[in-house]
Amino acid sequence: MTEEKNMQDDLFFPPVRTTSATSGSEYLSEATSMKNLGGRFLALWSTDHPGRFVCAAFSDAEGLRxxxxxxxxxxxxxxxxxxxFPLASRPERTVRDFTGWTPEGLADTRPWLDHGFWKNAPAGERDYPFVRVEGEGVHEIPVGPVHAGIIEPGHFRFQVVGEKVLRMEERLGYTHKGIRALLRNRPVEDVARLSGRVSGDSAVAYQWALAQAMERATRTFPPERALYLRAVLLERERIANHLGDLGALGNDAGFxxxxxxxxxxxxDLLRNNDRVFAHRYLMDMVVPGGLRENPGKEDISILLEDVRRLQRDVQLLKIIYDEHGGLQDRFSGTGVLDPMLAGDWGLGGVVGRASGQMLDLRHDHPAWPYNRERIPVALSRRGDVGARVQVRFQEIRHSLAFLHTVLTLLPEGPVRTPLRECGSLAEGTGRIEGFRGEVLVWVCLEKGNIVADAYFHDPSWHLWPALERVVPGNxxxxxxxxxxxxxPSYSGHDL
Amino acid sequence: MYRIILKILKTGLLTEPLSVTSPESPAPFLPVAKSLSIRHVDAGSCNACELELHALSGSYYAPERQGIRFVSSPRHADLLLVTGPVTCHMEQALKDTHDAMAFPKAVLAVGDCACNGGVFRGSPAVRNGVDAIFPGTAKIPGCPPSPNILLSALRGLSRPVSGDLPASS
Amino acid sequence: MNTFLPFLGTSLFQMLLVGLLAPLFLGWLNIVKALLSNRTPASLFQPFRDWSKLLSKESIVPQGSSDLFRWAPPAVFALLLTSSLLVPALGTHGKTVAFGDALVLTGIMALVRVLMALGAIDTGTPFGNLGGRREMMVGFLAEPATVLVIFTASILSGSTMTFQTADALRSGTLLPTPSLVFGGLAFLLILLGENARIPIDNPSTHLELTMIHEAMLLEYSGPSLALMEWGSAIKLVIYLLLGIALFFPWGLAGDEGLSDLIRAGGFLLLKLLTAGFVLGLLETLMAKLRIFRVPEFMTLAFLLAILGFLSHFVLEV
Incomplete structure (x- = not known):
């Protein structure tokens, strides 16, 4: 009984501190003290529930604020x-796009996600005024939104001299699907299904963060087996994406x-996902209250066999990558993200960790079972493409070791408890370390478990601005x- | 270098045999004989369909053995493959890509979103599928459709056929 | 006129041979690369299928481009087919209508490159511009190396006519001399650079910002595209035939006897199969160089060519 009680305490620890300022100036002074105490900016969004607010999420040593x-x-x-917090610029512009509210003091008056097609938003500009570089021999290369490969759409404007980039500016929003409007006044099941498709490669991270948010709002405690299996799913998703990225990085360098x-x-990993969990990308397995299906003993042994095979094969591939001169020449010194900038902006995720930032939710504020079976943080200080490759290799290794432990120590039991009914307006947040970085989900539930409003924060909101700072000079x-x-994700960013 | 060669030899031939049964596909409608060039456009997909398209290009499926390949320019392509529910912001780019393609050409909608809007159906920011732009487009449903389904459908398209082209060109 | 007709016959035969060898070699190269990527390859005749399909498609000319764009593909194709007459394929004694040495060949290749680049820049798209200027950069660095390699290989025969060079080497000693080894290595590097292979360019890339050769082809469609792709394949085969003539001519026929020619055909087949395998292996094992390293790569070729040239005088005379 004590064990269960401890787990229940841990599930909702650390608590999320919400401060509703009574005035704009109070909000500003709180944000200033947050900055002075070293807090990191995470996300910013507008909402009508429980009232007309602009919500800003920060992370500090004690957790989410x-x-x-x-x-x-x-x-x-x-x-x-x-x-x-420079990273707040684009979210604030987005709030202005969606609601018409003006951020006082924001110099950038250009719309962000609005391309001028929305009828009820302030008139956006179809010709986005990119910042130009003037000078002898400078010319502009526009790329996108349609790209030559199989990739999501986005526009990049390069100002170059010869082959060297002087400035790069992004314009996103091409995959904007109006997700926030879609999920208002919808039942929990619909929103859970939608959340897996905000960024299809991070389905588990989003659906777990949403489940966490709803479970906190309704004070539902999923069974322990469900929590362990959720971690299994999340790590499998992380490994699958890192494998894909490592292969693509080699290919993009001609290897x-x-x-x-x-x-x-x-x-092979995706096919086993399909065998055990009925979906190659593990969509709709994590539901509020637990897991949709309970894998049996044969399934677990299939998963363990995966771990063993991957440990062998990835080790060999790492040696090949490390020893390949041509590849290392392309990776070394390319696209360096200065650790100072990464620290200043509080960048986490793979990119932050590759620039020396020791930020990993599974380590800093671990959800169950990460507090039981610890995962070491993958770190590199160089900040170039090679460092991000190394961090991915390390993370695969750590995840495989974690999976081995968790699968062998998997507790028995059910995998689902029904979500408790929400009596009145209740809010909850979920934070999960997805494969890119931190996914944050905020949800506001109404009576009868209807979602009044929700916000999905993708880690790409931090990655896209960082990319703009990294590319010049390359x-x-x-x-x-x-x-x-x-x-970075386009679809997760554009909502 | 030896490690690489050794690994290649140890891995062996990965490509799986094509299914013997007649592939399910939207009616074959391109007069190409085992040579299909595809231009992919993401019209707002969540990226899962793209991941399946990447998997399709992998060594297990090897679409090139059927003459199917993805090309970088719409001018080189026979088929426009669309994923995503077609957001308002991508509508013009999609039309421009289709205009840039040379006759004969066709369009294929891949994934639930491209077929009818999928989970995003009803949002004012999307056009609810490729039909809104190119009526009568052939469809491959799925969320996302697996590479096997995709390969079967595309194989069907690259068989030699007799007869006329439908309205989509 | 009497002397012209048999030359016409050999010329047409040569052009036909090279014209057909090009897609077959491309098909073989793709088979090798597919097998090294652990996948079932496409058919050997896939390029034929692709190009005949392209011939049945409409040819689009982008808005704003001029006749240069429209006429570049046939001009490039014709030039390349004509230049195939300047290298020996089967025999070293056949005379063709074209009369020129290896330097003329280099010059024609330069003209082809300029036409392709101009055709690409003519479209006015940023990627045409990108591909055109990168191609010119690679080309202008490769030319001095090519000329020096030709001189190195031609010292033995005293003539830069490829037929005579091949003949002289073939009937000489079987041992490779140091100058030829250096020259051969330099030629390999030049071949990779001029034909847009890895490590200079990735022929199968889908990253528009990294393209060199492919970027110049982005706006062509239908028959024009078929001609450009066919032309690029012919260019590769011509470079291979030149390399074989200058460095591996053993097996080429001397007299014009039919049995000699058939035997030469067998040797040619063997050499091309090996070349395809080596090229495919190189492409699989190496990564693509950063674009600022391309001049270094070409400088290495130039250096090797100089070493070959000098080593002839120091070691062999």
Missing amino acids: ILRAPVAETSRTFPSITHL GFGLVQFGRLKE LVADFPLINKSFN
Whole structure:
């Protein structure tokens, strides 16, 4: 009984601190003190539930902190915190796109996700005013939104001299599907299904974060076996994506062997996902309350066999990659993200860890079972493409070791408890370390378990601005390699 | 270098044999004989369909043995393969890509989103599938459709056929 | 006119041979690369299928481009087919309508490169511009190395006519001399660079910002595209035939006896199969160089060519 009670305490620890400021200036002073105490900016969004607020999420040593600024009916403004946290710029512009509220003090007046097609938003500009570089021999290369390969759409504007990039600017929003509007006043099951398709390669991370948020809002405790299996699913998703990225990075540098070998390993993993969990990308397995299906003993042994095979094969491929001179020449020194910048912006995820930032939710604020079976943090200080490759290799190794432990110690029992009914308006947040970085989900439930509003924060909101800072100074022909080493999500970002 | 060669030899031939049964596909409608060039456009997909397309290009499936390959320019392509529910922001780019293709050409919608909007159906920011732009497009449903389904369908398209082209060109 | 007709016959035969060898070699190269990627390869005749399909498609000319764009593919194709007459394929004694040495061949290749680059830049797209200028950069660095390699290989025969060079080497000693080894290595590097193979360019890439050769072809469609792709395959085969003539001519026929020619055909087949295998292996094992390393690569070729040239005088005379 005590064990269960401890687990239940741990599930909701550390608690999320929400501060509803009563005025704009209070919000601003709270944000300033957050900055002074070393807090990291995570996300910012607008909502009508429980009232008209702009919510800003921060992370500090104690956990998650949400700060709310009220938006008056008359003034329709809120204070901008971009001067404190540069990463808040695009979310604030997005809030302005969606609601028309003005961020006071924000210099960038261009719309972000609005391309000028929305009828009820302030008129956006179809010709986005990119910042130009003037000078002798400078010319502009526009790329996208349709790209030459099989990849999501986005526009990049390069200002180059010869082969060297002077400036790169992104324009995103091409995959904007109006997800936030779709999930208002929908039952929990619909929103859970939708959440797996915000960014299809991070289905488990999103669906777990959403489940976490709903479970906290309704104080539902999923069974222990479900929590262990969720971690299994998350790590399998992480490994699959890292394998794909490592193969693609080799291929983008002209080393097709990497793509063949990593592609084979990833395909084997996906096929076993299908065998055991009925979906290659593990969508819809994690549901609020637990897991949809309970794998049996044969399934677990299949998963363990996967681990053993991968441990052998990835080790060999790492040696091949490390020893390949041509490949290392492409990776070394390309696309360096200065650790100072990474620290200043509080970048986590693979990119942050490759630039020396020791930030990993599974280590800092571990959800069960990560607090029981610890995963070491993969770290590198060089900050170039090679460092991001090394971090991915390390993470695969750590995840495989973790999977081995967790699968052998898997507790028995059911995998699902029904979600408790929500009596009145309740809020909850979920934070999960997806393969790119931290996924944050906030949900506001109404009576009868209807979702009043929700927000999905993708780690790419931090990665895209970082990419813009990293590319200048590199060759334009190295951009695909740098972009792939970041692997930011377009769909998760555009909502 | 020896490690690489050794690994290649140890891995052996990975490609799986094609299914013997007649492939299920939307009616074959391109007069090409075992040579199909595909231009892919992501019209707002969540990226899962793209991952399956990448998997399709892998050594287990080897679409090139059937003459199927993905090309970088719409001018080189016979088939426009669309994923995603077609967001309003991608509508123009999709039309431009189709215009840039040379006759004879056709369009294929891959995934539930491209077929009818999928889980995003009803959102004002999407056009609910490729039919809104190119009516009568052939469809491959799935969320996402597996590479086996995709390979079967594409094989069907690259068989030699007699007869006329339908309205989509 | 009497002397012209038999030359016409050999010329047409030579052009036909090279024209057919090109897609077959490309098919073989793709088979090798597929097998090294552990996948079932496409058919040997896949290039034929692809190009005949392209011939049945419409040819689109982008808005804003001029006649240069429209006429570049047939011009390039015709030039390349004509230049195939300047290298021996089966025999070293056949005379063709074209009369020129290896330097003329280099010059024709330069003209082809310029036409392709101009055709690409003519479209006005940023990628045409990108591909065109990168191609010119690779080309202008490769030319001095090519000329020096030709001189090195031709010292033995005293003539830069490829037929005579091949003949002289063939009837000489079987041992490879140091100058030929250096020259051969330099030629290999030049071949990889001029024909857009790894490590200079990735022929199967889908990354538009990294393309060199492919970027110049992005706007062509239908028959024009078929001609450009066929032309590129012919260029590769011509470079291979040149390399074989200058460095591995053993097996080429001397007299024009039919049995000699058939035997030469067998040797040629063997050499091309080996070349395809080696090329495929190189492409699988190596990665693509960063674009600023391409001049270094070409400088290495130049250096090797100089070493070959000098070593002839130091070691062999």
